[in-house]
Amino acid sequence: MVNKSCTRQTKNARSLSVSQARPVIAGYMKYMALLVGLAAMTSPCVAGTLDLRVVDSAGKPVPDAVVTVVPAVGIPSGPISFPWGTTMAQENINFQPHVLIVPVGATIRFPNHDTVRHHIYSFSKPAKFEFKLFGKDETRSYRFTTPGAVALGCNIHDKMSAFIKVVSTPYAGKSAANGSVRITNLPEGAAQVTVWHPELRAKDNEMVLPIRATSGSVSQTVTLALRRSG
């Protein structure tokens, strides 16, 4: 659905940039700029929902693909929080969840629910750290201050693997077991949509999707070339 107040704002913004060079009406334009600014604060231009279905080259659903949207109008000020929380647990000699999206600056808890000890580490650039052996019902925590992907491992259990995707936008989500991911409340207009997956055949396992704008409902299937075979 198109939000009419958004359309008006866009027109005002255009006329502003054309006329600002004329000093005679500079004062008036400043006043208009203030009005436009106020309008932008009071009507957030919420318009878009992005529905993606992520599949591999064989058409199979791909879970744990992280989709992030950065609208051209910017992101709302204030802290970012996600409904899925900020905990990366160890359960049944594995990490839970396998992929966790966290806002930049968040402190993530790593509780050990297993009866065995774990020794968790990351060699990834955005966050290099290790938690030396810690046992049942013990928790460690770490604050993630740099956006990017962080691969987790355990020195004791080679099979343990998980990823923390540190993002600086509130418009983020990961694909479910059926490959679907929905991002809501997107501002209308141009936007950059990226997808990340630990096995994506691309630089930094990330690529920009050919979706240039969000307006109303955008529904699309995204095919990822993954490193794993089949």
Ligand SMILES: [Cu+2]
């Ligand atoms: Cu372990």
